[in-house]
Amino acid sequence: MAVALLLVEDNEDILANLYAFLEPLGYELDCARNGRTGLAMAIDQHFDCIVLDIMLPGIDGISLCRELRDKHHKHTPIIMLTARDAVADRVQGLEAGADDYLVKPFALKELEARIRALLRRGRMSSGNSADGGAVWTYADLTFNSGEHWAERQGRRLRLSPTGFRILDELIRVAPGLVRREDLEHALWGDDPPEGSALRTHIHELRRELDKPFAESLLHTVPHVGYRLSTDPGDND
Helix, strand or coil: CCCEEEEECCCHHHHHHHHHHHHHHCCEEEEECCHHHHHHHHHHCCCCEEEEECCCCCCCHHHHHHHHHHCCCCCCCEEEEECCCCHHHHHHHHHHCCCEEEECCCCHHHHHHHHHHHHHHHHHHHHCCCCCCCEEEECCEEEECCCCEEEECCEECCCCHHHHHHHHHHHCCCCCEEEHHHHHHHHHCCCCCCCCHHHHHHHHHHHHHCCCCCCCCEEEECCCEEEECCCCCCCC
């Protein structure tokens, strides 16, 4: 079965390039040229992945992504396209619920590799449901893998799909350590994105998991990996 992609992009040249590159590879493409149309299509139709520009007429990509996640509870993988490479811009997109990002101009081969990585990760997540959707607890954190929610001290956490997957890996072994390379493989298989993608996702997860609370749970072990721990002496 062909992979169905939704392209939400108002630049005709970029759209033409995406169609010319992706269609011969067997992808089934549909497109929207403004945010409102893209939102309606993402809600009403099934897509395996969404490629979403930030700067759009109607509503911007950040607002579209946030509404999909928070209001309509859609977990379709989203790759966000941005013209800005500042950490704050990337974090904003990830906080809204994007799974990955690419900075314009980007290589079409890299985009397609990231699409494949997200799709593979989705298959891995689906295949790892033998626990029937277990409920995990650690300290004051409760994590429901089947119903796709987490809460701390009774407060429901707003997690991106990637943040949810990271927390899934961490809580299953807490307070044990998850090595950086193992976490990257769990998220992206054999094609992890280059650069600071994992660090940015960790930053976004920490803002939601720890910042509103007096005690931090998510800790960094420098040059090694990450862990959930209530020990205040752990590295950050």
